[in-house]
Amino acid sequence: MVDDPAVFYGRLRAHGQVVPVHLDGDVPAWLVTGYDACNRVLRDGLTFTRDLGQWRIRREGLLPHGWPLAPHVQPMRNMLFASGEEHTRLRKAFKASLAQVGQLRLRTTVTRVADQLIDAFVRDGEADLVSQYAVPLPGAVLARLFGFPAEEVDQLQRAVMTLLGGGEAALDAHAVLNRLIGVHVRRRRQDQRQDIAIWLLDAGLTEEETRESLWLAINAGVGSSTAWMANTCALLARAEDTRIDLRSGLQHIPGVMSRVLWDHTPVQQIIGRVATADVELAGTAVRCGDLLVVSPAAANLDHARIGGDGTRREAYAEGNSSHLSWGNGAHECPATGLATVLVQGGVERLWTRLDDLHLTYPDQPTRWSPSIIVRIPAALPVSWDAGRASARATTLAPVGAR
Known part of the structure; x- marks a missing residue:
């Protein structure tokens, strides 16, 4: 990269x-x-x-x-590779299924997962925001919303990031992702639990179309959200003037996220x-x-x-x-709202709890992952005042109290 x-x-x-x-x-x-x-x-x-x-x-x-x-x-039975009436049918079913993911539920899930991740490193005073935050957060949130069991989340995340990274391991990761999704769709067909898999099936999609629509949602959702979040965190950690403007109210997180879409677009x-x-x-x-x-x-x-x-x-x-950054035309990303809520929630929660974070090694150049598809820092070491952050955490209301 x-x-x-x-x-x-x-x-x-x-x-x-x-x-x-x-x-x-x-x-x-x-x-x-x-x-x-x-x-x-x-x-x-x-x-x-x-x-x-x-x-x-x-x-x-x-x-x-x-x-x-x-x-x-590889041509698949999802809206990404379809045209004409077939594309319209698949896209309509996909958007209708996503619409059933409530905004309140999404925001609550993002905040809960974000707090769990931050709690794990807040007292250390330092962390790699890529491996410890930007990678696990979108995968965990989307896996929960899509109904995957907790024990499959890490495997799902690794498969997506390996697939996007390319190289010799990509094909094996693709097979793992397909297996996990196939098992999940069959599981939902049997138990009828309400999540995006069953909503796609109920919309008239075949099992193959449902599997390959989920492949698209997970691959694109985790990959692009991870990159957008990581690059926004990188800008916050790198640019002191941006942090000052955020503290003074001259800038807001959505504006920083928009700048990232222009200069360091996830896809x-x-x-x-x-x-x-x-x-x-x-x-x-x-x-x-x-x-x-x-x-x-x-x-x-x-x-x-x-x-x-x-x-x-x-x-x-x-x-x-x-x-x-979202594409354009008939194949423009249909999940921009979900991605924005997810990334904004994750970045705002991090900033709320660690508003003095900064690069641990500001003089070292950023290393980037080898993917030609998404732009993600290979690592983002940051530091903060652990005592101040821990004290602030005790004053924040728990998720259920909001």
Whole structure:
């Protein structure tokens, strides 16, 4: 993962908004880096389809055996890979099922899990906010809301993060995730307990569609929420001026989270779209069957299009959600509300209890996970006044008292 995305993508964009790249295993693709070009690809589902069965490399059997990115491009029976009426049907069922997760229940679950995690390290005066907070919190919350038993939560989290990280272990992690989800769906079909699995089944989805819709919800939900939370925590720990503004009320956590969506978007690359005909995209000739990797990370940092004066004032303006962190078009993320509540609740709870946190090693550069899909610090060591934090914790009302 690159250390300075703005510099890296700026150099790529100097060669055009659409540049040829090779993915792991020397697999050719086009990386779409310009804001306007990304928007066109995401919004034009006829010319740039999500049906990866039309990808020429796949169709001709040229993908390397054991390719670590295979799970992310393997056609599945969920809304991510569907088009037209099929996509509409699957997306409608998914959104209706998510809507049954009450906001109060979600916020209460986030706060309860956050407090449990913070309680485990608050008296130490230091922690790695990635491994001890940003990774376990979204996974634990979503696993509870989706009805997975407590003993499966850690395994579920590890499988998702390993899958997103790529490498040789990704395919094994994919198998573990599929097994856990398959067991869960069969369990719910038998016991009829009310959670998202049974709601999807009740909406008319087949068992296969339910399994693969849950795969999408867990993989995308845990991965993107973890990255968003970790990058927001990193900004808080790194930027003293931001912490001062938060304490004085000049900034609020949602504004910090929005800035992260622009500058360190959780989902870096969307793999992908396939050209359904020979087409010219931003001056580049793309052939029918070519794979395009859309880069929200690059698009959001396209200073020629957004924040060209270098200040990013336009991007950071309150209410500006024109970033591509949620995608765009028919396949735009349907769970932005849930993700926002989850991440905001986790970050606000951390800030409420540890508002003097700061980087333990401020002079050391941040190390990033190797994933090309999500941007997550490999570690985020922070410190705080343990005595002050412990004293403050005793004054906070328990969750049930709110």
